[in-house]
Amino acid sequence: MTSELVGRAVLGWRVAELVESWPETASARALVLGVPDWPGHRAGQHVDLRLTGPDGYTTERSYSLASPAARSPGGWRLQLVVQRVQDGEVSPYLTDVFAAGNLIEVRGPIGGWFVWSPREGGGAPVLLVAGGSGIVPLMSMIRERRFRRDRTPFRLVYSLRTQADELFADELNRPGIGDGGVETFVVRTREDSPRSGRPAGRISAADLAAWGWPADFAPRCFVCGPTGFVEEVARLLLSLGHSPDDIKTERFGPSGP
């Protein structure tokens, strides 16, 4: 069962335990939280985390989920990715200190707009466009498609600075069983891409025309990343003839210190 939206009932804080973590890149850490009483979520949703200091001081941050809306045999496992912000209040704790077995409060799922599920859209293809850590909620959609054995055609255009910044590199470069029909193209802004022959540079209309879907196919477009990136990609998609009604955006502001 997946919850349809944020529940109409009071959305309370739950206690989660860090069950696993690993470095995704030099500056990003993947966290897997075990939440025994998690109500379920939809691909693309996010959670709020609440951190508590020794004097009772609390602060909260939002993180997108990378997990499909699927319960593991061991219970609900929520994966998120934390990018270390230098001098940040929260992210250096989550990337460097927070240890397996430690507890943290989580609230969610949150957000019912930037979501994808197999039954939506009448089979229209899906275009995912990620900038940097904007890949996280889009990865949730790719994994949801795999988990549900859905065959909707997916294309992902993933923009990042250099190869070293790539999240989920193994999973995207060696697609697993169930990822047939998911085509991935990586745009590197600060280095050439030897495999595709694409020179370093920001995402362009030509990239989206070559690696996205024709506007005639009326794909559903999900664009996530930093504000400037999302603004530019949305503008390019409109210029290529896509309808604003088919473009959903989620902008990662400087997501908190």
Place this chain on the structure above:
Amino acid sequence: MAVLTPGFRGRPRSEHALPPGQYEVTDFPVLSAGPTPRVPTDTWTLTVTDETGRRREWSWAEFTALPQERPTVDLHCVTRWSKFGTSWKGVSLDTLFADVETSAGFVLVGCDGGYTTNLPVSDLLGGKAWIAHTYEGSPLAPVHGGPARLLVPHLYLWKSAKWVRSIQLVTQDVPGFWEQLGYHDRGDPWREQRYQGDQ
């Protein structure tokens, strides 16, 4: 209960009083659900429709000729950032509603791009809300809701609808875009009314 987040030594890094769960930023993040509408002012209108269907409409020229106010206010976004001391110019809702006869208790605000949000009328009147067209001395940028946005700074910022075009007075509270998706109907940051069911 076991210790939560052991080793966390956070600090509020703000000289301002922050609503619960918020932190201070000095930039101006952008959050929207779709592409940014680009709206020319020569075809722009603002309409206020009361519960009997009576419409009042202002063109851009008429709207900018109304008495202007210059509020300096703090902004609180439900995504947790707060921005202090922002300066705006615009028309008070008291001015727009000066000759509106209504017993309706709520409004549904409509925008270019299809966004909607609902508010109690009492949150719009009494010097608490504006339709703003200028930010820090410059025309409001499209990405921040230009040419004009609603500004209701005492509520979470999703209530301050960007690209505002219409205000419909309604006798029953009708949830808007984010409210239908689980966000709170009123959204008072000081009471941390983020999601449906928050008291």
